[in-house]
Amino acid sequence: MATEQELSDFLKSVDKRAFKRALYHVRNEESALDIVQDSMMKLAEHYGDKPVAELPMLFQRILTNCTLDWFRRQKTRNAVFTNLGDFEGPDDDGSGFDLLEVHSGVPEGEAVQSAEDIVRRQQVLHSIETEIQALPARQREAFLMRYWEEMDVAETAAAMGCSEGSVKTHCFRAVQALSRALKAKGITL
The missing domain is CATH 1.10.1740 (Rna Polymerase Sigma Factor; Chain: A)
Incomplete structure (x- = not known):
């Protein structure tokens, strides 16, 4: 309890x-x-x-x-x-969320990164974020639960209300799509 x-x-x-x-x-x-x-x-x-x-x-x-x-x-x-327009204003693209705030900490004992390294890292993170947003909804959901939330396949399946096989398929397709998109941009992880 x-x-x-x-x-x-x-x-x-x-x-x-x-x-x-x-x-x-x-x-x-x-x-x-x-x-x-x-x-x-x-x-x-x-x-x-x-x-x-x-x-x-x-x-x-x-x-x-x-x-x-x-x-x-x-x-x-x-x-x-439909004829009254958008009540909540234009869609926010999420640019106000500072992804670097979450990932910017330098672990103890490591050297401080150069400004060039920080900018490069920021560009890579932005590219990854953009590609995650472009994934189909179910693939994005499975990917985020498995790799962002670090849930196992069974937990993800239960949370999504689908089979474990579906979770594996969604994750595989998401990883493949992200890999192709990032490779096309010259980003290798």
Whole structure:
């Protein structure tokens, strides 16, 4: 059974990754923040009494469902208000999210990178981020859960509501597509 502090620590540990995952899907910072906040509230409200070990899986499933709910609401809103334009303004491309903030720390004992290395790294990260956004939704979801959230195949399958074979297929196709796209840009990892 998770204590209040354990639940709080868990939510702090997943907030940036959850935001980034939601942002990849909805491509709007405000909407992504709303989805993550809604997911966290639902986890705390409905599953806060579950063991700490179950929280990551429950949260991933809730985040997926909240994202799908957002798309359903958008579809309904767009069907009803097609002639009234966009209520939320132009789509945010996520450029306000500083990917380097997450990846910029220099591990202890390593030399500080040159400005050229930092710019090169920033360009590579931007290219990777762009290519991840270009993946089909299910491939992107499977890829992010497996390699960003470090979930195993069974956990990813349960969170996505599909078979383990589907997860493997989505991940394989995502990795192949990313590899081809990055290779075409001259980026090798």
